[in-house]
Amino acid sequence: MARLTMVAPPEMAVGFRLAGTDVVAVDDTAETLAALERLRKDPEVGVIGVFAPFFDALEPPIREEYEDSVSPVVVAVPLGAVGVGATDHRARMASLLQRAIGYRISFGEDEET
Secondary structure, eight states, rough: EEEEEEEEOOHHHHHHHTTTOEEHHHHHHHHHHHHHHHHHTTTEEEEEEEHHHHHHTHHHHHHHHHHOOSEEEEEEEEETTTOOOHHHHHHHHHHEEEEEEEEEOOOTSOOHH
């Protein structure tokens, strides 16, 4: 069975561990890239959630390679993002879900189904 693994800063890793999620704690983009390379080779990892600021800081060709990955699926997760409005959050979550499950889900009256 494929599992979810989060790649996040140490201060966020504790919460994920308490929730029962596998976590790789990283401090910066270089450690994020090393963790992604290691996790991509693990056949038990099906989805990798990555702290968005670290993922967004990867070099564009590397980031695109992970964004296009199907096994495992790699998604940037906007954990603790400050200043993100509800509309931005809904759009981001819809995009993440569409990518993860291959189907568009709407979160409100305004959005298409």
